[in-house]
Amino acid sequence: MKRKHKESLTSIAILSPSIITLAIFVYGFISRSVQISMLDWDTFANFMRKAKDYVGLENYISLFTESRFQTDLWNTLYFTLFFIIGCLAIGILLSLILNNKPRGGYFFQNLYLFPMAISFVVTGTVWRWIFAPGRLPNNPRGINLLFEQLGLQNLQWGWFTSTNSFLGFNVALIAVIIAAIWQYSGYTMAMWLAGLRGIDQQLIEAARIDGASKWQIFTKILFPIQKPITLSAIIVLAHVSLKAFALIYAMTGSGPNNVTDIPAVYMFEATFRSNRYSTGSAIAIVLLMMVGLLIIPYLVNSFKEE
Amino acid sequence: MLFKKSMLLSILLMVALLFVSSFSAMAQNGEVEIFSWWTGGGEEEGLNALIELFNENYPNVEVINATVAGGAGSNAKAVLKTRMVGGNPPDSFQVHGGAELVNTYVETGLMEPITGLLEEWGVKDKFNQQILEMSSYEGEYYSVPVNVHRSNIMFYNKAVLEENNVEPPTDLASFKEALAKLDEAGVVPLSLGDTNKWPATQIFESLLVSTLGPDGYNGLWNGNTAADDPAVREALVHFNDIMQYVNEDHSALTWQDATQIMHEGEAGFNIMGDWAEGYMKTLGWTPGEEFGWMPVPESEGTFIVITDTFGLPKGAPNPENAKKWLKTIASVEGQDTFNPIKGSIPARLDADKSKYDPYLTSAMEDFAEDTLSPSIAHGSAAPEGFITALNDTINEFITTGDVDEAFENFQKNHEEYVQ
Numbered sequence: 001m002k003r004k005h006k007e008s009l010t011s012i013a014i015l016s017p018s019i020i021t022l023a024i025f026v027y028g029f030i031s032r033s034v035q036i037s038m039l040d041w042d043t044f045a046n047f048m049r050k051a052k053d054y055v056g057l058e059n060y061i062s063l064f065t066e067s068r069f070q071t072d073l074w075n076t077l078y079f080t081l082f083f084i085i086g087c088l089a090i091g092i093l094l095s096l097i098l099n100n101k102p103r104g105g106y107f108f109q110n111l112y113l114f115p116m117a118i119s120f121v122v123t124g125t126v127w128r129w130i131f132a133p134g135r136l137p138n139n140p141r142g143i144n145l146l147f148e149q150l151g152l153q154n155l156q157w158g159w160f161t162s163t164n165s166f167l168g169f170n171v172a173l174i175a176v177i178i179a180a181i182w183q184y185s186g187y188t189m190a191m192w193l194a195g196l197r198g199i200d201q202q203l204i205e206a207a208r209i210d211g212a213s214k215w216q217i218f219t220k221i222l223f224p225i226q227k228p229i230t231l232s233a234i235i236v237l238a239h240v241s242l243k244a245f246a247l248i249y250a251m252t253g254s255g256p257n258n259v260t261d262i263p264a265v266y267m268f269e270a271t272f273r274s275n276r277y278s279t280g281s282a283i284a285i286v287l288l289m290m291v292g293l294l295i296i297p298y299l300v301n302s303f304k305e306e
Numbered sequence: 307m308l309f310k311k312s313m314l315l316s317i318l319l320m321v322a323l324l325f326v327s328s329f330s331a332m333a334q335n336g337e338v339e340i341f342s343w344w345t346g347g348g349e350e351e352g353l354n355a356l357i358e359l360f361n362e363n364y365p366n367v368e369v370i371n372a373t374v375a376g377g378a379g380s381n382a383k384a385v386l387k388t389r390m391v392g393g394n395p396p397d398s399f400q401v402h403g404g405a406e407l408v409n410t411y412v413e414t415g416l417m418e419p420i421t422g423l424l425e426e427w428g429v430k431d432k433f434n435q436q437i438l439e440m441s442s443y444e445g446e447y448y449s450v451p452v453n454v455h456r457s458n459i460m461f462y463n464k465a466v467l468e469e470n471n472v473e474p475p476t477d478l479a480s481f482k483e484a485l486a487k488l489d490e491a492g493v494v495p496l497s498l499g500d501t502n503k504w505p506a507t508q509i510f511e512s513l514l515v516s517t518l519g520p521d522g523y524n525g526l527w528n529g530n531t532a533a534d535d536p537a538v539r540e541a542l543v544h545f546n547d548i549m550q551y552v553n554e555d556h557s558a559l560t561w562q563d564a565t566q567i568m569h570e571g572e573a574g575f576n577i578m579g580d581w582a583e584g585y586m587k588t589l590g591w592t593p594g595e596e597f598g599w600m601p602v603p604e605s606e607g608t609f610i611v612i613t614d615t616f617g618l619p620k621g622a623p624n625p626e627n628a629k630k631w632l633k634t635i636a637s638v639e640g641q642d643t644f645n646p647i648k649g650s651i652p653a654r655l656d657a658d659k660s661k662y663d664p665y666l667t668s669a670m671e672d673f674a675e676d677t678l679s680p681s682i683a684h685g686s687a688a689p690e691g692f693i694t695a696l697n698d699t700i701n702e703f704i705t706t707g708d709v710d711e712a713f714e715n716f717q718k719n720h721e722e723y724v725q
Contacts, residue, residue, distance in 0.1 A: 043691060043723075048391070048414040068698055132558045135494065139572065141555075161557045163705045253501055256557040257705035258698075272384045274694035275410075 030288065037281035044275040059282040069283070071258045072266055074168040076290070079177060079262065080241040086181035087237050088230065091188025096218070098189070099196045109193070112186040120183070124250030127179035131159040131251075160252045160260055170259035172252070180247060184240060188233050195229045196222070231298070238294045242287060263287050335366040338627035340616075341389075342400035343382035344648075345375040348584050352648035359643050360634045367627050372396055378502070390416055395619035397628035403441040403451055403613040404686025405527075411619070412443045418618040419446035423629060429636045432654045436678040440686060441615055449617035450636045451653035453645050456669055457579045457681045458512035458602045458610040461565075461586070465596065466493060466574045474600055478516060478544055481603040485551040488574045495551035497573035499559030500704075503697040506556075508683040509548070509577050509602075510700055513541040516604035520677035523608070526720070527680065527687050533720035539713045542703070549704050565589075568597075577602060579612060579684075583665050584649030593665040601672075609676035612684040613653060692723035 040055050041047045063069050094112055098105050115123070134141030136156055140148050144156045160175040199222070207217050223230075245264035248254075254261035254269075263283050271280030344353045350373075357369045374382035379400075386399055390411065401407045411417050424430040424447060430438070433451065441449045462474060467484075470491045475481035485495035500506040515523045517537040525531030553559075553567065561578050562585060568576040569589050576582065583593060591597055601608070616635060622628050634640045641652035646661045651670045659667050680686035682693060696719060703712040 043689065044387075044410045045414055048416075067702065128558075133555045135553050135555055135567075135572070138492075158554065161555050252558075253503075254701070257702050269694060273380060274691045275689070276691055276694075 033281045033284050036278055037285050039278050041277040041281075042275070042279055047275065047277050055278075059278045060286070063279060063282050063286070068254075068258050068261065068266060069263070071170070072261050072263045075170060075173060075258075075260065076242065076262055078169045079173055079180075079244070080238055082173075082177045083180050083184070083241045084234055084237045086177065087185045087188045088233065090181060090185040091233075092192050094185065094189040095192035095196060096222075098193055109189075112189055114186070115183045116186050118183065120244065120246035121250045123179055123183050124247045124252075127175070127182075128160075128251045131175040131179075133158045133161055160255060163256050163259055165259070170255075172255055172259040176244075176248060176251060176260055179251060180241070180244060183247075184237060187236070191229050191233050192226060195226045199225055235295060235298050239291055242291055242294075263290075335364075336624050336627060337368045337370055338398070338624050338631050339370040339372050339396040340398055340631060341372045341374075341382070341386060341396035342614075343374055343376075343379040344400065345373050347588060349648050352644045355647055356635065356640060356644050359640060360631060363634060364627075364630050367630060369631075378504075390619065393621060395622055397622045397624050398616045398618060398631050400614050400616060401449065402685045403437065403449060403611075403615040404680045405688050406685035406690070407441050407449055407615065407617060408443050409689045411617070412448050416620055417448050418620055418625075419448055420450070420618055420632065421445075421447045423632065424450070424636070427633055427636060429654070432638070432656055434653060434655055434673065434678065437611060437613055437653050440611075440613070440678070440680055441617075449615035450632050451613045451615045452635050452641065453614050453648060453650035454653050454669075454673060455579050455581055455612040455650050456609055456672075457508050457612055457684065458515055458605045458608065459580050459599055459669075460575055460577045460602050461568065461582060461597050461599050462575045463568050463571060463573065463596070464598050466568075466571055470574070472574065474598060475603050478603045482547055485548065485575070489551055494553045494567060494573035496548065496553075496575045496577065497564040497567040498552040498556040498577075499561050499564035500556050500701075501558060501560055503701050504683040504693075505561045505564070505578065506549075506704060507693075507697050507700050508579065508681070510541065510545050510696075511682045511687075512577065512602035512605050512610065513544050513548075514538065515608045515610060515679055516602060517541040517544065520608040520679050523679050524677075527724065529725065533717040533724075534713075538716060539709065542709050542712050542716075545700075546703070546707055546709060549707075580665070580669060581649060587649070587663075593663050599665060599668075607676055608679050609672050610679045610681050611673075612681050612686065689723050692719055695719040695723060 037059055038054050038056060039046075040051065040053045042059075046053075094108075098109050102108075130142045132142045133144050133156075136144065136158075137153070140156060143159070147153060147155045158172075160172045162170075162172045164171050203221060204217060207221055212220070243264065244262060245268065248260055248262055248265055249268070252260040254265050263286060267280050267283035267287065270276040270283065340357075342353060344350055353371070353373075357371060360367070360369060374385045376382075382400075386396075386401075387410075389395055395416070401411070407417075421430075424438075430447075437451050437454065438447055441447060441451065466488070467474065470488055470493070472484045472487050473480075475484050488495040498505060498509070514526075514537075517540045518526070518531065518535065522531050522535065522537060526533065553564075553573065556564070559567075561582065564573075565576055565578060565582045565585050566589070567573045569586060569591065580599075583599070586597055587593070593599075600606075616632060618625065618628055618632065635644070638652075638654055638656055638658075641654050642657050642661055645652045645657070646666075649666070651657075651662065651666050651673055655674055657670070659670060662670065682688055682696060685693060688696075696716070699712055699715040699719065702715075703709075706712075
């Protein structure tokens with residue numbers, strides 16, 4: 001009994017630093033942000049006075065009626081969707097190829113993973129150079145110049161400077177999505193490859209003897225077995241896409257007519273460029289709720305399984 | 307034993323060095339920390355020359371040169387704000403005269419007035435009075451302007467205009483004709499690089515001056531002009547017309563890229579603040595030879611100023627040394643040291659014109675005669691909240707071309723942030 005008591009004391013002692021810092025630096029700051037988002041701190045003077053004039057949800061209401069924020073939400077939706085689909089499709093394809101142990105497989109496995117080691121800022125800067133359209137038709141740059149030299153002029157377009165949109169999808173996002181997929185498809189590949197290597201080969205051989213095609217093996221055996229891996233990859237990719245601030249900021253900024261803007265970029269500009277602290281906090285809270293929307297069902301699900 | 311001896315010796319040496327260095331520090335009258343974002347070509351050299359001049363006059367004061375690079379000052383401004391709010395101000399800091407200083411730091415009670423100092427040094431009437439007025443609040447002055455840039459200026463590639471038989475325009479109508487002519491000839495009529503948004507806003511502010519006139523424009527910020535004045539709408543219409551003639555990839559470029567397009571002979575005109583003149587000189591051009599300049603059409607007689615100023619924050623650790631710094635930069639010697647290197651003109655009217663190139667001397671003449679107006683895009687006219695809101699409005703307007711919506715947004719933002 002005494003020993004048990006001592007044990008629980010030590011565990012509390014060991015845990016308490018992280019609990020206390022979590023309480024202050026995560027939950028304390030979140031509640032502070034919620035508080036600021038309901039104040040009228042949209043000028044530097046009000047911020048300095050630390051005036052406590054609560055305006056309720058006014059900041060949120062004006063945010064959701066702003067055209068820039070509405071565009072941001074559409075952009076986030078489409079960016080997340082295509083980013084996840086692209087990373088999964090390319091990552092899974094790569095892992096299936098590499099799982100057959102082709103020659104030089106080890107080399108390519110590392111090659112596809114390398115982009116993950118680069119920061120989003122570097123990726124953004126490089127892809128900005130690649131997709132900078134130049135002045136068509138006389139003076140193309142980057143990938144448009146490559147197209148011209150290959151005689152593929154009809155593939156040239158404005159990339160991230162294009163202001164066209166289709167069902168709320170700003171086509172300029174395609175350039176950003178390509179860059180993001182380039183960086184993160186290696187991650188899905190690695191997750192899937194690890195899972196594939198753990199699958200009992202007998203299962204697949206048995207299926208093969210029963211006359212299953214490759215496609216059937218993939219859809220009926222591999223994909224169901226790998227479902228938990230795919231799910232956790234989706235969760236990670238989704239929250240990466242909500243935090244793509246650095247990529248967008250380095251690559252395109254918010255773009256003409258906000259075609260490549262996301263809430264995180266707007267949050268930064270509102271808070272640190274225009275002294276609209278309450279608006280910035282409101283955007284931060286909306287972002288937090290969006291992440292929560294993704295992660296809480298996942299957590300509930302995994303608790304149930306345990 | 308030998309090891310111990312060498313150890314002892316090195317410790318002794320270190321202690322001796324410590325003493326020497328602390329004595330040498332005691333011999334000085336302390337330090338002065340100068341905060342700025344002057345890290346780019348020209349401006350960094352200018353600042354260093356100023357520091358050298360300061361050291362000649364006050365050899366006992368050590369200058370701590372605290373610069374924050376990047377983002378045309380926006381990073382530095384964020385750092386400065388944190389320091390000011392946190393009660394850790396530098397001794398003196400760079401700030402654009404006007405709203406950026408008054409609205410953010412003076413009205414909130416973070417600055418010391420320096421009217422008395424300007425009078426004591428006998429320099430108050432040496433400056434252009436309109437520019438001192440921009441950094442004043444309730445009858446007191448709060449900062450010393452060092453340099454002046456102009457934003458409503460337009461540059462043109464002489465060779466490109468000549469080849470296409472285009473004369474430098476005299477008003478907005480002939481400007482649009484010139485743009486159309488260049489467009490037909492297959493050159494970029496007006497080069498623009500607005501990936502950072504403000505270069506487009508800067509064109510719009512020049513057009514606001516063209517349609518409202520200097521008094522009408524200045525009235526927008528002191529309440530004498532209503533935001534729904536039809537001339538504001540007119541400026542939006544002109545802006546929209548002109549935007550039909552910019553390079554298609556403008557949103558992928560910076561202002562330097564845009565200047566370079568003109569330098570390479572690909573574009574005829576470029577509207578940019580006169581720091582672009584310094585950039586063209588580094589690209590190898592001579593003012594008046596390869597490129598010409600003129601105010602943005604119909605804004606002649608108005609000089610939209612961007613001025614870097616230095617003030618005295620409350621709670622500065624070395625206020626006496628900060629005053630020495632302010633005295634140095636307020637002197638005609640200080641202004642003539644810094645400005646020719648930075649490529650700007652002095653805020654004093656009695657500077658030595660022979661030190662400046664042909665463009666800068668012409669700007670100095672205009673500066674002495676024109677009505678001064680504060681720039682929106684560079685923080686002098688309106689609070690920072692209005693600037694970003696206007697940047698967003700203009701950014702959307704370029705794509706949508708919806709004049710009424712932009713006009714409505716302008717009024718809404720003006721009501722929310724200016725009054």
